[in-house]
Amino acid sequence: MKKDRYIRSKYIRELERFVNRIVDFFQTERTKEQIDAHxxxxxxxxEDIETTYLQxxxxxxxxxxxxxxxxxxxxEKEASQIQEDVLKxxxxxxKLKRKKSFAKEKHRGKSLLED
Known part of the structure; x- marks a missing residue:
């Protein structure tokens, strides 16, 4: 059980690292060759990490x-189009990650009624 949890957390961390690295990379203009290499x-x-089921x-x-x-x-897209698509x-x-941090539906009405 602990090993499964460890593998899962390692896989998730590596996925998030990929996203962070690719976003940081695209903060400046790049060529198609630079994109491919990076x-x-x-x-x-x-590729070295075992994939797990994500819920x-x-x-x-x-x-x-x-x-x-x-x-x-x-x-076949140009580098600027790739950059735009990836950043979007x-x-x-x-946004999807932050979505769960907002107030629950049942609590939203209370603040409107109090005003």
């Missing part, structure tokens, strides 16, 4: 994001 470099640690919506989307972006080198997807992913 993605191959940051995807290598994920939450955020984690499933995180895994899909990594799978989509691991194959960017096969894309990463932003949506971060």
């Amino acid at each position: 993605i191959a470099k940051i995807f290598a640690p994920l 939450s919506e955020y984690l499933k989307e995180l895994e899909k994001f990594v799978e989509r972006n691991a194959n960017l080198h096969l894309s 997807e990463a932003n949506l992913l971060r």
Whole structure:
């Protein structure tokens, strides 16, 4: 049980590292060759880690994001279009992660009634 939890947490951490690294990489303009080389470099640690079942919506989307972006080198898009797409997807992913931190539906009405 502890080993499963360890493997799962390691896998999730590595997925989140991939997202953070790719977003940091795209903060400046890059060429297609630089993109291909960097993605191959940051995807290598994920190949060594055992994949596990992920339950939450955020984690499933995180895994899909990594799978989509691991194959960017096969894309025919220009570097600027790739950058725009990746940053947009990463932003949506971060919004999904923050979504659970907002107030529950049953508590939203109380603040409106008190005003």
